[in-house]
Amino acid sequence: MGKPDLNDRLLPLWEEHRRAPFPGRFRGVDIAGVELVLLDSSVAGLVMGELSGGLDHAEVAILWACITDLDKVLPLIDDEYCRDYYARLRVLAELVAPRYIPSAT
Template identity: 35%
Template sequence: MSESTEQVQATDRLWQEFRQGPFPDSLRHATFGDTDVWLVELDIAGCVLRRLDDGGPLNSENSVLLQSRIEDLNRVIPELNDPVATQYCERLLQLAVLVSGNPSVSGG
């Protein structure tokens, strides 16, 4: 099953926004459970790069990792008090959901 042109364009746009935007100061020492936010970001970015480089679906290991990170973001976003951090994490979540190829995982 191939991605729609809209999905590809949305992924490209969000990826460019992600790459150009700074990591919010309020998230520098934030954690999800035992995991630092920067690691969640790093895992998602790695999956996005793999997806963009390969041009096909993620392998099962990366799909499981991405799903876990989507769940992390769905748990933490409602708890954020900084609008910049919230917007950043929501964009990261949108990107992760698009790359996962399963829009039903967004939970939001």
């Protein structure tokens, strides 16, 4: 049995995320210098880019910056729904990231 394709894992989680309403009371909220709406839209754009054929060098840099920001804000979010929403974004970013890790040669 072969290794599951990235899209087999990415697509269902992406569809789940697209159906989830943004945590409204966090609209316009900045945590630790990170604007939550911007972080959400950045990761969404990167996932859509990955699903449409891949990321360019600038988008890869944004992907890693988003992962850093997610790791920074997740422990600081005190609302369970919002934390789950951003944890799902973190998993989405984590699913995209391995294609963009330079190989050790």
